[in-house]
Amino acid sequence: MKILVIVRQTPDTEAKIQANSSGNGIQTDDIKWILNPFDEFAVEEAVQIKEKTGAEVVVLTVGAERSVDAIRTSLAMGGDSGVHIKDDSFADMDSFALGKVIGSKIKSLGDIDLILAGKKWIDEESSQVPIQVAEELDIPQATLATKVEVDEGSKTVKVTSVIEGGEEIRELKLPAVVTVEQGINEPRYASLPGIMKAKKKPCEEVGVDGINSDEIGIAADALGSAGSRVKTDNIEIPTISRSLKVLEGNDVQQASAELAKLLREEAKII
Amino acid sequence: MSEIWVLVDKAQDTVRNVTYEVLSAASKLKEKNGATVCAVYVGDNSGAIEADLGKYGAEKFYKIENPALKDFNPSLYAAALSEVIKKHNPDIVLGGNTLQNQDFLPRVASRTAAGLCLDAIDVDMSSSSTLQVKRYKYSGKSIATISFHDVKPMIATVRLNAFKPTEGSASAEVVSESVDLPSDENYKVIETKIIPKERPELTEADKIVSGGRGMANGENFKVVYDLADSLGAGAGASRAAVDSGWVPYEMQVGQTGKVVSPNLYVAVGISGSVQHYAGMGSSKVIVAINKDPDAPIFQKCDYGICGDLFDVLPALTDEIKKLG
Numbered sequence: 001m002k003i004l005v006i007v008r009q010t011p012d013t014e015a016k017i018q019a020n021s022s023g024n025g026i027q028t029d030d031i032k033w034i035l036n037p038f039d040e041f042a043v044e045e046a047v048q049i050k051e052k053t054g055a056e057v058v059v060l061t062v063g064a065e066r067s068v069d070a071i072r073t074s075l076a077m078g079g080d081s082g083v084h085i086k087d088d089s090f091a092d093m094d095s096f097a098l099g100k101v102i103g104s105k106i107k108s109l110g111d112i113d114l115i116l117a118g119k120k121w122i123d124e125e126s127s128q129v130p131i132q133v134a135e136e137l138d139i140p141q142a143t144l145a146t147k148v149e150v151d152e153g154s155k156t157v158k159v160t161s162v163i164e165g166g167e168e169i170r171e172l173k174l175p176a177v178v179t180v181e182q183g184i185n186e187p188r189y190a191s192l193p194g195i196m197k198a199k200k201k202p203c204e205e206v207g208v209d210g211i212n213s214d215e216i217g218i219a220a221d222a223l224g225s226a227g228s229r230v231k232t233d234n235i236e237i238p239t240i241s242r243s244l245k246v247l248e249g250n251d252v253q254q255a256s257a258e259l260a261k262l263l264r265e266e267a268k269i270i
Numbered sequence: 271m272s273e274i275w276v277l278v279d280k281a282q283d284t285v286r287n288v289t290y291e292v293l294s295a296a297s298k299l300k301e302k303n304g305a306t307v308c309a310v311y312v313g314d315n316s317g318a319i320e321a322d323l324g325k326y327g328a329e330k331f332y333k334i335e336n337p338a339l340k341d342f343n344p345s346l347y348a349a350a351l352s353e354v355i356k357k358h359n360p361d362i363v364l365g366g367n368t369l370q371n372q373d374f375l376p377r378v379a380s381r382t383a384a385g386l387c388l389d390a391i392d393v394d395m396s397s398s399s400t401l402q403v404k405r406y407k408y409s410g411k412s413i414a415t416i417s418f419h420d421v422k423p424m425i426a427t428v429r430l431n432a433f434k435p436t437e438g439s440a441s442a443e444v445v446s447e448s449v450d451l452p453s454d455e456n457y458k459v460i461e462t463k464i465i466p467k468e469r470p471e472l473t474e475a476d477k478i479v480s481g482g483r484g485m486a487n488g489e490n491f492k493v494v495y496d497l498a499d500s501l502g503a504g505a506g507a508s509r510a511a512v513d514s515g516w517v518p519y520e521m522q523v524g525q526t527g528k529v530v531s532p533n534l535y536v537a538v539g540i541s542g543s544v545q546h547y548a549g550m551g552s553s554k555v556i557v558a559i560n561k562d563p564d565a566p567i568f569q570k571c572d573y574g575i576c577g578d579l580f581d582v583l584p585a586l587t588d589e590i591k592k593l594g
Contacts, residue, residue, distance in 0.1 A: 013525045013545045017411040026412070037526045099380050122525055125407055128376035128386060131344070135380035140457040141344055143373055158460070163342075164369050164471075166464040173456040182526070183519035229385025229424075233396075234415040235407065242556060242572045249561075249577015252585045259557070260589035262573055267555045269477075269534045270501060270590065 001055040001152055003046045004112045005079065006102065006130055008036040009063055009070035010123040019235045026235060035070045038118030040077075040187035041180045046116050047078035048185060049150055056080050058112070060105070062090055062098060068203065075198035076190030082203035083109070087224075089208045094228035099132025101223060104211050106137060114157060115177045119144055127179070134177035141177040142170050146184050150174075272305040273358065275423075276328065277312070277351075277365035278319070285319050288366035290326040290435035292428050295393050296364055297327045297436060302395035305361055308332055309442060312351050314340040324442035326435055331442040332358075338451045341459045342370055348377035350449045355382050357447070360423050362401055364393070367427035379425050385418045387426045391552075401426065409525040409548035430474055431531065469495075472523065475504030477534040478550075480523055482508035484539020484560065484579055488516035493583040494538055500590040506530070508540045524549035539579045542567025559583065 011017065012032040020027045035043075046057045059074040060083040061067050071082035085105060093101065106112055117130035127143070134141035146167065147160035155174045160167055162181055172178075190198070208223060225231065245262065247255045263270045274296045279286040289309070296307045309328035311319075313335065320331045334350050347370075355363065355378070363378075365371040367389045379386035390403035396417050401424040407414045418424040472478060479498040481491050491505070498505040506528070507521040523530055525548040535553035539560060540546060547570055550556070558567040558574035559582050568574050575582050 011408065013548075014543070015408075016544070017408045019412070026408070095376065095386055096379060096383070099376075123408055125389065125405065125409065125529075127372055128379070128388060131373070131376035132380045132386075135348065135377040140454075141373075141377075142457075144369070162369070163462070165467075166462065168462045169460040171458045171460055176456070182522075228419070229379075229383075229421055230387060230416050230418050232407075232414050233402075233417050236413045236415070237411070238413055238551070240551070240570050242570055244569065244571065244574075246558070246563075246568050246571070246574035246576055249575045249582055252577060252581045255575045255577060256582060256585035256589045259573055259575055259586060260593055263534070263555070263557070264593055267534075267572065269555050270593065 001053055001113050001150070002058065002111055003049060003055050003114045003116060004058045004060055004106060004109070005039070005042050005046045005074065006115065006117040006133065007039040007043065007059055007061050007070050007074055008121045008123070009033050009061065009067040010036045010121060013037065013122065017237065019237060023234050024232045033066055033069060035073045036118055036121050038120050038122065038182060040118070041182060041184050042116040042118045043074045043077050043079060044185045044187040045148055045180050049148070050078060053150065053152060058083060058109070060102065061085070062093070062102065064091070071203055072198050073190060075201045076194040077188055078194070079201070081201055083206060084203055085206045087208040089224040092225040092228070092231070094230045095126060095128045095132050096229045097224065097227040098129050099136050100227065101211055102129070103133045103136025105206060106133065108212060113174045114150065115175065117177070117179045119179050119181055130177050130179050137175070139175050139177060140172040142172055143179045144181045145178050146181050148178055148180065148184070272303065273308050273330070273360040274299055274305045274362045274364065275308050275310045275332070275360045277363070277371060278309050278316070278323065279366050279368055279370070280311070280313070280316070280319070283317055285322050287435065288368065288430055289323070291430070291433040292364050292366050293323070293327040294433040294436045295428050297438065299362060299393060299395055299401070303361070303398050306330055308360070310334065310351070312339060312347055320442045320444050324440050325437055327438040327440060328442040329440045331444050332447055333444060334447045334449060336449055336451055338453070343454055343457050343459070344374040344377055345457060346451055346454055347374040348381055349451060352378050352381040353449050354447050355423055361399070363423050363425045365427050367429050371427050375425055375427065382423060383421065384423045384425045385421060387416055390426050390428050391432045393426060393428065400424070406529070406552070409529050410551040411548050429531070469498055470502070470504040472504045472506050472521070472528045472530050475530070475532050477501045477503035478506050478523070478530060478532045479503050479536040479538060480506035480508060480540060481511055481538045482540030483510040485511055485516060490580070491517055493580065497536065497583050497587045497590070500587045501534070503534070508546050537567055537571070538583065540567055541565045542570055
C-alpha cells in the first residue's frame, strides 16, 4: 500500500503579512516558513497508517526551492520519500492548474492507493486543491475526516466526515482522496534522529519537463499561471480602526451595566 | 442572453437564508452585465420553492432532479451540475460558502475548466465580462482582490452573512433539466448523524463569546457559556485554551482554527495574539474582557472592561438578561 500526502509550505502563523512592491503578493524577506499546520495532521495520519500496515508514505509539494523544508519536516515525522514540483513555470498557479499538474504527477507515479491532505492551506485560505486532484484522477473524495480506517483486503477506506449539523460515515473505494480535520490525531514532533534520517531520504525534483502535459491536455507553456483561470490583482492589509473604549473594572456592576448599555444603544448589536 | 447561476441551499423543505444572500450578490452583478439571474437546484426533489426564489430576485429556476442525488455525493453532484453548465453556458456560477458547496464545486471547476474562488466577501465585475472577488488570504491578515480570466464559467462561493437578502418582484420561470447519472460504486454513505448543538455553529453565529488562557481550566468555561446563552451566541476559544485541553478543538478560533466574522465577538481572558486576531479580526464589534491592561487585545477592540473575568462575566450576564 502506498500513501501520498499533499503538503504546502506556508508562512508561520505569527508572521506579519505585508504587501510587496508590486502589490499583488506579500513580502517574503523576513518570513519564517513552516509546514502548513493543517498538513501536520495529514502527515501524522499517514505515518500512523504506515505503522499499522507497513504502507509507504510519499510526500508531495509544489513550490519554490525553500518548500523542500516542508517535505523534510514531513519525512522527519516518518514519511519515506518526497516529490518536489518546483519549476519556475509553476509559480502563481491557481487551483485549476495545480489540480492538473499534481494530478498528472500522481498518475505517472502510478500505484498510489490513498491521497491525504490537510483541510486548508493557511496562506491561500484554500481547501480545493486536493478535491481538484481527485477530479483529475477521477477518484472519490471525502473531506474533513475525523476518522480514517483503511481496509486493505477490500481496498476501501471508511471515513467519518464533519458535515453541516453533524457527521457522516462514508465508504470509498481506493484509490481515494481524503482531507483530514484538525484534531484527528496529535501530530508528533520530529525527533532529532528523525530529522537526521530525513536528510538522507530520497526527494525527487520535478521540473516542467517532468510533467506529461499531453496527458492532461494542456500545452507545456500553459502550465503555471498561463494555465490558470484566476489571478491575484491586489493584496491589501486591513487597518485596525476600532473605538478602543475600555472601561475600568474597579466597580464591576457599574462597568458591566455601562458596557451592556453601549452595546445596546451605541453599537446597536444586542 | 448571458446568465448568472445561484445554487439553492435547502434544509428540509425550506430554502436556507444563504441562498437569498447569494441571490442578492448575483443581483449586484446583474446591474453590471445585464445577465439573467437564475436559481439552480441540484438534488432529488426541490419541492415548490420557485415563488420564494422569485421573491428574492431569481428570474429563472433550473431544477436538476434525479433520485441518485438523494444523498450528497460530491462526484455525482459535480457530474449533474457540470452537464447542465455545459448545456447552457452560464457566465457565472455562485453558491453560499457551505461545506457542501466547498466539497463539490472544485470538482465542477475541474470538469468545466473553470476558475474557482471560495469564500468571497464581495463580488463585482472588473469589466462587463469578468468577475472580480474580494476574499481573505492569510486568514484575516490580508484581503486579496482576485480577477477571473475571461473563461466561462466563473465559479465562486460567497461567505455567509456577507450580503443581505434583497426582495425583488421577479417570478421565476421553472426549467426542468434531466441528467443521466451513472451509479457510483466508489462512494457509499453508510450513516448520517445529526448531532444536536447547544449553541450556534461558530461559522454561522451572529454573536460569539470566546475564552482564552485567562479561563485557567475547562470548568471555568461555564461563565463563558452563561454569557453566550444570555446573548444567544456561539461559544469559542483561543488556541491556548484548546492546546491546554480545556475545551475541544471545534471551539478554536484563529488562523489554525475557525475563521469567523460575527456581528459581535466577545474575547474573554484572551490576550489577542496575531494568530487569534487573524481568525476574528473581521468581526463587526469586538469586546475584550481581560485583567491585564497591557493585553494587545485592548488595542484591537471596540469596547472592553479591564477587570477580573470571574467578576465581570456574571455581572455582565445579569445586565444582558435585564435588557431582555
